[in-house]
Amino acid sequence: MGATEALAAFVAETELSDVPEPPQQKAKEAITDLVGVALYGSHHDVGDRITAFVEADSAGDAATMLARGRASATGAALANATYGHAVDYDDTFESIVIHPTSPVFSATLAAAESVGATGEDVLRGYLVGVDVAYRTGHSTYPSHYDNGWHSTGTVGTFGAAAAAASVLGMDVEGVRNTFGIAASASSALKKNFGTMTKPLHSGHAAQMGLRAALLADEGFTADSDVFDGELGYGHVMTPDGSYDPDELTDDLGETWAVMDIGYKPYPSGVITHAAMDAFRELLVEHDLGPDDVERVVVSLDDAASKMLHHENPSTGLEAKFSIEFCLASVLRERDPGVHEFTDEYVTAPETREQTAKIERDFKPNLFGGDYANYAARVTVETVDSEEYSTEMTHAPGHPSNPLSEERIRAKFDECTRDVITDEEADVVYDAIQHLDDDGELDRLIDAVSA
Numbered sequence: 081m082g083a084t085e086a087l088a089a090f091v092a093e094t095e096l097s098d099v100p101e102p103p104q105q106k107a108k109e110a111i112t113d114l115v116g117v118a119l120y121g122s123h124h125d126v127g128d129r130i131t132a133f134v135e136a137d138s139a140g141d142a143a144t145m146l147a148r149g150r151a152s153a154t155g156a157a158l159a160n161a162t163y164g165h166a167v168d169y170d171d172t173f174e175s176i177v178i179h180p181t182s183p184v185f186s187a188t189l190a191a192a193e194s195v196g197a198t199g200e201d202v203l204r205g206y207l208v209g210v211d212v213a214y215r216t217g218h219s220t221y222p223s224h225y226d227n228g229w230h231s232t233g234t235v236g237t238f239g240a241a242a243a244a245a246s247v248l249g250m251d252v253e254g255v256r257n258t259f260g261i262a263a264s265a266s267s268a269l270k271k272n273f274g275t276m277t278k279p280l281h282s283g284h285a286a287q288m289g290l291r292a293a294l295l296a297d298e299g300f301t302a303d304s305d306v307f308d309g310e311l312g313y314g315h316v317m318t319p320d321g322s323y324d325p326d327e328l329t330d331d332l333g334e335t336w337a338v339m340d341i342g343y344k345p346y347p348s349g350v351i352t353h354a355a356m357d358a359f360r361e362l363l364v365e366h367d368l369g370p371d372d373v374e375r376v377v378v379s380l381d382d383a384a385s386k387m388l389h390h391e392n393p394s395t396g397l398e399a400k401f402s403i404e405f406c407l408a409s410v411l412r413e414r415d416p417g418v419h420e421f422t423d424e425y426v427t428a429p430e431t432r433e434q435t436a437k438i439e440r441d442f443k444p445n446l447f448g449g450d451y452a453n454y455a456a457r458v459t460v461e462t463v464d465s466e467e468y469s470t471e472m473t474h475a476p477g478h479p480s481n482p483l484s485e486e487r488i489r490a491k492f493d494e495c496t497r498d499v500i501t502d503e504e505a506d507v508v509y510d511a512i513q514h515l516d517d518d519g520e521l522d523r524l525i526d527a528v529s530a
Contacts, residue, residue, distance in 0.1 A: 082305050082307070082308040083307045083308055083325040083326075083328040083329055084256055084259060084304065084305045084306055084307040084308055084312075085252065085256060085304075085305070086328070086329045086332065087212060087215070087242075087255075087259070087307065087328050087329065087332070088252045088253075088255035088256045088258075088259065089252050089255075090208065090211070090332050090333055091208050091212065091242045091245055091246050091250075091255045092245070092246070092250060092251055092252045092254070092255050093252075094204065094207075094208050094246070094333065095204065096200050096203055096204040096207075096516065098333065099204070099207055099336065100336070102339070103207060103336035103338050103339060104203065104207070104516075106336075106338045106339055106341065107203055107206055107207050107210075107338050108203070108512050108513055108515060109488070110171055110180075110181045110185075110210075110338060110341050110343075111181065111185055111206065111512050111515070112488075112492060112508075112509060112512045112513070113170070113171055113181070113343050113488065113491070113492065114164050114170055114171065114181040114182055114185050115146070115185075115508060115512065115524075115528065116491065116492035116493075116495040116496050116505075116508075117163075117164055117167070117169045117170050117182075117495050118146050118160055118163040118164040118166075118170075118182070118186075119146055119147055119163075119495060119496050119499045119500060119508075119528065120166075120167065120169070120418055120494075120495035120496065120498065120499060121162070121163035121164060121165070121166030121167055121169075121279070122145070122146045122147045122148050122159075122160075122163040122166075122499065123147065123498065123499050124163075124166045124167055125276075126162060126163075126166040126167075126276050126279050127148070127159075127162070127163050127166050129276065130158065130159050130162040130163070130280070130283060131145060131148045131149075131159055134151050134155040134156070134158060134159045135149070135151065137155065138151050138152040138154060138155025138156075138158070139151060139152065139155070140152035140153075140155060142156070142190070142193060142194045143155075143156035143157070143189070143190040143193040143194055144156060144160075144189070144193060144525050144528060144529055145159040145160060145163075146159075146160050146163055146528045147499050147500060147528060147529070149529075150529075153190045153191065153193065153194040153290060153294070154190070154287045154290050154291050154294070155287075156186075156189075156190045156193070157186045157187045157189075157190040157191075157240070157283075157286040157287045157289075157290045158283040158284070158286060158287035159283065160185075160186035160189065160190070160283075160286065161182045161183045161186035161187070161240075161282040161283040161285065161286035161287070162279050162280055162282060162283030164181070164182030164183075164185075164186060164279075164282060165179060165182045165232070165278070165279035165281070165282035165283070166279045167279075167347045167396075167400075167418055167421060168278070168279070168344075168347055168348055168349060168400045169344050169346075169347035169418065169491075169495070170182045170282075170344070171341050171342060171343050171344065172341070172342060172344065172350045172478075173214060173217075173337070173340045173341060173342070174340050174341075174342050174474075174475075174478040174479050174480060175218075175340050176214070176217045176218055176221050176231070177225055177231060177350075178213060178214070178217045178231045178232050178235060178236065179232040179236070179282060180209075180210045180213045180214065180232075180236065180239060180337070180341065181206075181210070181341070182232070182236075182282040182286070183213075183232065183233075183236035183237070183239060183240045183282045183283075183285035183286040183289065184206055184209035184210050184213060184236070184239040184240055184243050184286075184289075185206050185243075186240070186282075186283075186286040187209070187240035187241070187243050187244045187285075187286040187287075187289045187290040187293075188202050188205040188206045188209060188240075188243040188244065188246075188247055189202060190244075190286070190290055191205065191243070191244040191247040191248055191290055191293065191294075192205070192247050192521065193525070195247070195248060197247050197521075198516075198518075198521060199515040199516050199517065199518075199520045199521035199524075200515075200516040201246075201247050202247065202515060202521060203515050203516050204246055204247075205242075205243040205244065205246035205247040206243055207336065207338060208242055208243065208246050209239040209240060209241075209242045209243025209244075209246070209289075210239060210243075210337050210338050210341070211239075211242075211332075211336065211337045211338075212238050212239045212241075212242035212243075213235050213236050213238060213239025213240075213242075213337070214239075214337030214340065215327055215328045215329075215332075215337070216235040216238045216239070216307075216313075216328065217231050217235040218324075218327040219307075219314050219323060219324050219325060219326075219327035219328050220235065220314055220317050220318050220322075220323055222322075223317075223318040223319060223320045223321075223322045223323075224317045224318055225270075226386075227318075227319055228269055228270050228271065229267075229268065229269065229270065229317065230268035230269060230270045230272070230273070230278070230281050231268075232268065232281055232282055232285065233266075233267065233268020233281030233282065233284055233285050234266045234267060234268050234285075234317070235266070236268075236281075236282065236285035236286075236289075237262050237265060237266040237284075237285040237288050237289045237292075238259060238262055238263075238266065238289065239285070239289065240262075240285050240286045240288070240289025240290060241258045241259060241261075241262040241288075241289035241290070241292045241293055242255070242258075242259075242289075243289070244258075244289055244290045244292075244293035244294070245258045245293040245296070245297075248293055248294075248297050250293065250296065250297060253304065254296050254297060255296075256302075256304040256305070256306075257296040257300065257301055257302045257304060258292045258293045258295075258296040258302075259292075259302075259306050259307065260301075260302025260303040260304060260306040261291075261292035261295055261296060261300060261302045262288060262289055262292035263302075263303075263306045263313045264302070265288035265291070265292065266285075266288070266313070267284070268281035268284065268285070270386070270387070273349075273387060273389070273401050274389070274390055274393075274395075274397050274398040274400065274401050275397060276397065278397070307325060307328060308325065339479065340479065341479075342475065342477040342478030342479055342481075342482070342483075343477040343483055343488060343491070344477055345357065345476050345477050345483055345487065345491070346406070346416060346417070347400065347417065347418050347421050348399070348400040348401070348406050348421065349387055349388065349400055349401050350454055350475055351380070351384045351387050351388060351403075351454050351475075352388070352400075352403055352406040353454060353475040353476055353477065354454050354455055354456040354472040354473070354474065354475045354476065355378045355380065355403060355406070355407060355456035355458055355472070356406050356407065356410050356416075357472055357475075357476040358456055358457070358458045358470050358471065358472040359376070359378075359407050359410050359411070359458045359460070360410050360414060360415065361470060362458060362460055362468050362469075362470055363410070363411070363414060363460075364414065365468075366460075366466075366468055368460065368462065369411075370411050370412060370430075370433075370434055371463070372462050372463060372464075373411060373434075373437060373460060373461075373462060373463070374437070374461045374462055374463045375437055375439065375460075375461040376407055376411070376437055376438045376439065376458065376459070376460050376461070377439045377440075377441050377458070377459045377461075378403055378407060378438065378439070378440055378441065378456060378457070378458050378459075379441040379442070379443070379446060379456065379457040379458075379459075380403065380440070380441075380442050380446065380455075380456050381442065381443070381444070381445065381446045381447055381455070382442045382443055382444045382445075382446070384403075384442060385442050387401055388401050388402065388403045388440075389401060390402040390405075391404055391440070392404070392435070393405050393426055394423070394426065394427060395423050395426060396421040396422045396423050396425070396426055398426075399421055399426045400421060402435075403438070403440055404435050404438040404440065405426060405431070405435055407438045407458070408431055408434035408435040408437070408438055409421075409425075409431070411434045411437070412430065412431065412434055417491075417494050418494065418495065447473070454474070454475035454478075455471065455472065455473045455474070456471065456472055457469065457470070457471045458470060458471075489509075492505070492509065493505065496508070500527070500528070504527050507523060507524075507526075507527040508524060508527045508528060511523040511524035511527060512524060
């Protein structure tokens with residue numbers, strides 16, 4: 081059996097009862113995190129613009145745009161996944177640079193609404209979709225990513241396609257065709273980091289993945305072995321020939337990719353987070369404020385320079401990929417959140433003053449190469465000539481350095497309070513925790529439709 085057929089069989093034949101309880105619970109946690117972030121993103125500038133586009137281009141009543149009305153199924157998937165990645169606050173895998181839940185859950189929810197599926201169907205579709213995104217990503221990593229592709233938008237398309245195909249109840253051949261169609265719609269470039277098009281990558285993945293499944297469900301055909309052979313997706317997308325199809329099928333149905341997901345404590349590129357949390361700890365430990373700090377040196381692996389290319393940002397989007405701004409915001413606020421990553425805050429004189437104190441020190445293989453779990457070292461020099469230094473070897477929020485339950489809930493509340501009431505937020509939170517129970521999907525949709 082080829083890799084494409086094996087992966088398609090996994091999608092078509094997996095039942096929720098096949099998934100152990102810990103991955104099911106982790107899935108609910110990840111969906112909760114995403115829905116909170118997406119609700120905030122729905123009323124961000126990026127959210128406003130994608131909503132206007134969808135209303136004009138994809139009007140309909142098939143599926144919910146979070147807190148923004150209804151649209152066609154593919155339009156809602158586009159909107160919700162763009163909302164979810166609008167402020168770069170959505171989850172990531174620990175072992176590979178992919179934001180899985182935004183494209184996968186958005187396609188899952190839209191597919192479910194379009195056919196009247198259940199919460200159990202949504203949970204199952206999400207779990208298999210996350211697995212497919214993870215496996216496709218690992219099969220092509222790092223060559224695919226290093227060559228300039230943004231994996232959230234590329235391999236995320238396959239995750240969204242698998243999730244939608246699962247919800248639609250497609251057979252193995254239908255899923256194979258879904259993968260073939262999705263392969264020709266899989267695209268996203270890292271060159272667009274720091275612009276509105278980066279969150280659009282997630283929306284594109286959700287929309288194209290769902291579209292692929294809907295087309296295949298109508299009998300549309302594609303190559304049924306798109307992951308196999310010299311012209312298959314993996315070989316084409318890895319210029320150095322490092323594609324490993326075994327990554328698609330090893331331990332399939334035995335290990336669950338959702339367990340590799342971590343949650344962001346800050347709305348910026350995950351490569352900034354170890355440095356931000358390490359700096360935050362130093363400031364708290366030594367009771368330092370902006371007036372106490374003379375200079376800050378942040379050390380990261382040189383690979384980070386491919387993402388952190390905005391040393392002097394002028395917009396909130398650019399700031400997400402500026403290690404200088406990210407540490408300056410910690411220096412000003414200790415615990416910056418969504419309200420600090422705005423154009424006004426980034427360009428404020430007080431922010432510029434602190435940004436100028438931050439110096440980058442990027443070196444090859446500083447922590448062992450391959451991003452070394454996003455490790456960072458931060459050294460602070462005070463106005464009194466004291467020096468403090470610390471390292472963090474795993475980004476906060478990842479499974480190796482998890483966030484507390486309280487911090488996860490605080491993030492959810494921070495994101496939702498500007499968009500829905502506290503009572504509605506409580507309903508959303510509770511409905512997701514019981515998503516596989518009868519009626520809970522409808523309760524969730526009602527609450528996020530407010």
